[in-house]
Amino acid sequence: xxxKNQNTIFNFRQYAFKQFKHNKPAYVSLYILAILAFVAxxxxxxxxxxxxxxKYKGESFFPAFSFKNNYYITDAKGDTTKxxxxxTEWKQMQFEKVIWAPVPYTPGKSDRLNSDYKSPGGEQKFRxxxxxxxxxxxxxxxxxxxxxxxxxLLAGLIHGARISLTIGFISMTIATxxxxxxxxxxxxxxxxxxxxxxxxxxxxxxxxxxxWFYAFQVRQFxxxxxLKTSSSAIIVQLMLSIVILTGIILAFALLGxxxxxxxxxxxxxxxxxxxxxxxxxxxxxxxxxxxxxxTIAAIARPSLTNIMIIIGLTSWTGIARLTRAxxxxxxxxxxxxxxxxxxxxxxxxxxxxxxxxxxxxALVSIAFGIASAILIESSLSFLGIGVPADVVTWGSLVNDxxxxxxxxxxxxxxxxxxxxxxxxxxxxxxxxxxxxxxxQKK
Amino acid sequence: MGKYLLKxxxxxxxxxxVISLLAFVISINAPGDPLDRMVTAQDSSxxxxxxxxxxxxxxxxxxxxxxxxxxxxxxxxxxxxxxDTLYKIYDDNERNSLKRLINEHGNWEQIxxxxxxxxxLQQTLSNLKPDSLQFAQYGKNEVLDNxxxxxxxxxxxxxxxxxxxxxxxxxxLNSFAQSFSYFxxxxxxxxNASNKYKAIIASPSKIKTLIPTINFYRYNQYHRWIFGDxxxxxxxxxxRCRGLIRxxxxxxxxxxxxxxxxxxxxxxxxxxxTLISVVLAYIISLPIGIKAAANKxxxxxxxxxxxxxxLYAMPTFWVATILLMTFANTEALNLFPASGIQPITGxxxxxxxxxxIKMQLPYLVLPIIAYTYAQLAFLxxxxxxxxxxxxxxxxIRTARSKGLSEQKVIYKHAxxxxxxxxxxxxxxxxPLAIGGSVILETIFTIPGMGQQIFxxxxxxxxxxxxxxxxxxxVLTLIGYLVADIFYAIADPRISYSSK
Numbered sequence: 015x016x017x018k019n020q021n022t023i024f025n026f027r028q029y030a031f032k033q034f035k036h037n038k039p040a041y042v043s044l045y046i047l048a049i050l051a052f053v054a055x056x057x058x059x060x061x062x063x064x065x066x067x068x069k070y071k072g073e074s075f076f077p078a079f080s081f082k083n084n085y086y087i088t089d090a091k092g093d094t095t096k097x098x099x100x101x102t103e104w105k106q107m108q109f110e111k112v113i114w115a116p117v118p119y120t121p122g123k124s125d126r127l128n129s130d131y132k133s134p135g136g137e138q139k140f141r142x143x144x145x146x147x148x149x150x151x152x153x154x155x156x157x158x159x160x161x162x163x164x165x166x167l168l169a170g171l172i173h174g175a176r177i178s179l180t181i182g183f184i185s186m187t188i189a190t191x192x193x194x195x196x197x198x199x200x201x202x203x204x205x206x207x208x209x210x211x212x213x214x215x216x217x218x219x220x221x222x223x224x225x226w227f228y229a230f231q232v233r234q235f236x237x238x239x240x241l242k243t244s245s246s247a248i249i250v251q252l253m254l255s256i257v258i259l260t261g262i263i264l265a266f267a268l269l270g271x272x273x274x275x276x277x278x279x280x281x282x283x284x285x286x287x288x289x290x291x292x293x294x295x296x297x298x299x300x301x302x303x304x305x306x307x308x309t310i311a312a313i314a315r316p317s318l319t320n321i322m323i324i325i326g327l328t329s330w331t332g333i334a335r336l337t338r339a340x341x342x343x344x345x346x347x348x349x350x351x352x353x354x355x356x357x358x359x360x361x362x363x364x365x366x367x368x369x370x371x372x373x374x375x376a377l378v379s380i381a382f383g384i385a386s387a388i389l390i391e392s393s394l395s396f397l398g399i400g401v402p403a404d405v406v407t408w409g410s411l412v413n414d415x416x417x418x419x420x421x422x423x424x425x426x427x428x429x430x431x432x433x434x435x436x437x438x439x440x441x442x443x444x445x446x447x448x449x450x451x452x453x454q455k456k
Numbered sequence: 457m458g459k460y461l462l463k464x465x466x467x468x469x470x471x472x473x474v475i476s477l478l479a480f481v482i483s484i485n486a487p488g489d490p491l492d493r494m495v496t497a498q499d500s501s502x503x504x505x506x507x508x509x510x511x512x513x514x515x516x517x518x519x520x521x522x523x524x525x526x527x528x529x530x531x532x533x534x535x536x537x538x539x540d541t542l543y544k545i546y547d548d549n550e551r552n553s554l555k556r557l558i559n560e561h562g563n564w565e566q567i568x569x570x571x572x573x574x575x576x577l578q579q580t581l582s583n584l585k586p587d588s589l590q591f592a593q594y595g596k597n598e599v600l601d602n603x604x605x606x607x608x609x610x611x612x613x614x615x616x617x618x619x620x621x622x623x624x625x626x627x628x629l630n631s632f633a634q635s636f637s638y639f640x641x642x643x644x645x646x647x648n649a650s651n652k653y654k655a656i657i658a659s660p661s662k663i664k665t666l667i668p669t670i671n672f673y674r675y676n677q678y679h680r681w682i683f684g685d686x687x688x689x690x691x692x693x694x695x696r697c698r699g700l701i702r703x704x705x706x707x708x709x710x711x712x713x714x715x716x717x718x719x720x721x722x723x724x725x726x727x728x729x730t731l732i733s734v735v736l737a738y739i740i741s742l743p744i745g746i747k748a749a750a751n752k753x754x755x756x757x758x759x760x761x762x763x764x765x766x767l768y769a770m771p772t773f774w775v776a777t778i779l780l781m782t783f784a785n786t787e788a789l790n791l792f793p794a795s796g797i798q799p800i801t802g803x804x805x806x807x808x809x810x811x812x813i814k815m816q817l818p819y820l821v822l823p824i825i826a827y828t829y830a831q832l833a834f835l836x837x838x839x840x841x842x843x844x845x846x847x848x849x850x851x852i853r854t855a856r857s858k859g860l861s862e863q864k865v866i867y868k869h870a871x872x873x874x875x876x877x878x879x880x881x882x883x884x885x886x887p888l889a890i891g892g893s894v895i896l897e898t899i900f901t902i903p904g905m906g907q908q909i910f911x912x913x914x915x916x917x918x919x920x921x922x923x924x925x926x927x928x929x930v931l932t933l934i935g936y937l938v939a940d941i942f943y944a945i946a947d948p949r950i951s952y953s954s955k
Contacts, residue, residue, distance in 0.1 A: 312913040429774035
């Protein structure tokens, strides 16, 4: 036995990753996810009817990356030509040099020549630069076919990946923040570890009500007006409200410290954090989530942001439950006891010492949560509820396919995309569960 | 056992309260004025003028009927400048402008006088009758136009809170009063109103808007929605509401009829498909899961695992669409009808139940497959996992070493213990099935609750949406209760008498 071996400290993170690598399907899924993420991030470059680069009348442009909508090109004679980016028929222009996006179509844009469901292998038409209608050149083929108005399916799929992955990511970020916080508090404090005085407790409760009054009731019209002006105004006003709220609560908490010293009010009380969180989780768990999301989406203005927030706010229970269980275990471990004995504040222990070690079980739940968020979003957009009508998503593509069953490509390909993404996340979730489970240690 | 069940039912009460509160908050925030929905649609055949006396009366009637003349909730936290009877002003815009004025100046007495003065002015202006002499002097059209403009100015003032805008409109009114003799009857009112506004500006007490207060209301919209009018002596007898707990679900915007009538009919189909598919899923998945676990790592185990995993990740709506595409498509296999639950011609009255089943069955096959498959995959996987856990236990090894047959070990010793997680899953499956029904009922056009809520969303029929949401919440809780009862039967270890 060499000295080096003796000194190797058992590192759970490295060990878990090794376990994860042994799980072939999960490991492969990680690669597929990376490809999906690449497609999602680069979607505007991968599928765009505007060329990535053109050289026109001696000048170079990058239409796909441009924020301007108009190009003014003055040639040697002094004539100015105007190119309006969003309505130009790019494929009929003659450029000196041009680099097309890999899929030279924008999702949802109609192609009149190939309307009414052209199949991937069937005949497609193309109007060339001279205005003649010819058979489709290989470069511009709709490789996965078209929809009723001639929209390119592949372009829709590429941009759909962007939407699905964003929804999964952001909604689960919201859910994770809520779930981790509540779960950690419930597990760490339990029902009898968070002790305070009667006076302080009620002062803080009063502080929350009063803080709410000054932050949101008094300022309701500032917030309402901000809602009508711009999103940055909303954020500023909302932040101001939150600052007022926290400020007042903190002030009352300090005041409570003093009040807690008075006779009668200095009696110690337990705050049953665990019971409160567990009841909340149960209530959320026994709610028909999909119908709730559907109901809210029906009443709110259709927008992807709303959907992300709604999904996030309703799917934190699994994460909270797992984190709670992990923290129940953690709080009795020696290093936490040691930290407590050293006199660290409870919040420092939770955030700095317990959370990094207690986050692992939540990862499994997050992976499955992303999968189900993607499923929920695609179901909503399939039904056409809550998602703006002009946004092309995988679910809305399948819905288009329902209009005409002979257009099998419109049903099969987007469905496959959803299926693959969901499977990938599920496999990663399973892989994580196995890798993080100490029972399966070999 | 009875005591345990009672405890469980009591435990559902907080959940029910939260669900009802959520539904209520959502319905309060639904855009648009319910009265406009109720009244304009009804009058669409007649005159379109929404301000006609008839419409106003009709609106007042619906306002009482829908309980919109009540405060919103049991309590409200406001500032002391706001009166606790502000809810009585029904017009949303007018109430909003009053709130803004209160927020700006804090002197409700002056503000309410200003509001009264405006209403009086409005009254005077509509009673204004210029005589023929004035018509001759100024021209008939011009006179009428000016009066209309003055009325519009007052309407704008009722909704306004911006100081500049109010001053402008008051100045305009004043100039009308000064320049045209036919306004003479209204001159006093106009001066009165403008004085009242000056009074608001002159005596602001902004500090009042910073002092919180809490108002309590015994009878309110939420209370009425849940419990009805019982006990509320002020209520109108013609507009009695019995409340949700007595089965009064309110009125649909779309049909103007009680929602309960529609839902009762529809809930049958949803329950039918949900229950059949849950039972089917259990019947099919248990043997698969047990067999896979008993022969771990066998070919059967591996293939079934892969197939079920794939099934699990397929979106319901996709599978349903593919089913229709393949089996109900005239260009592919046209085995089943594509939509509905019975022949369009209907089933004749005299036919026996056997004939009825024979005629309906083709319509039910595809939906049942679609309903069942998602739960199937989920259930089999859970069964396999929990069986594997049990099979690893010591007492199973003991049973084997006693020489019991494998059959007996698996079905008698292992399965009963593996049942518990499988039962718990029932409570997960039930809400899943109900949620899924929205998609499946829409795809297969089954006249159930799911299709109802979809239709309601498209037509913005908020009362129906809210009621269906509340009802599915209750159904989900019942699902939990059933799971609890099964749990109690399956596990004799748990003692329910004392806890």
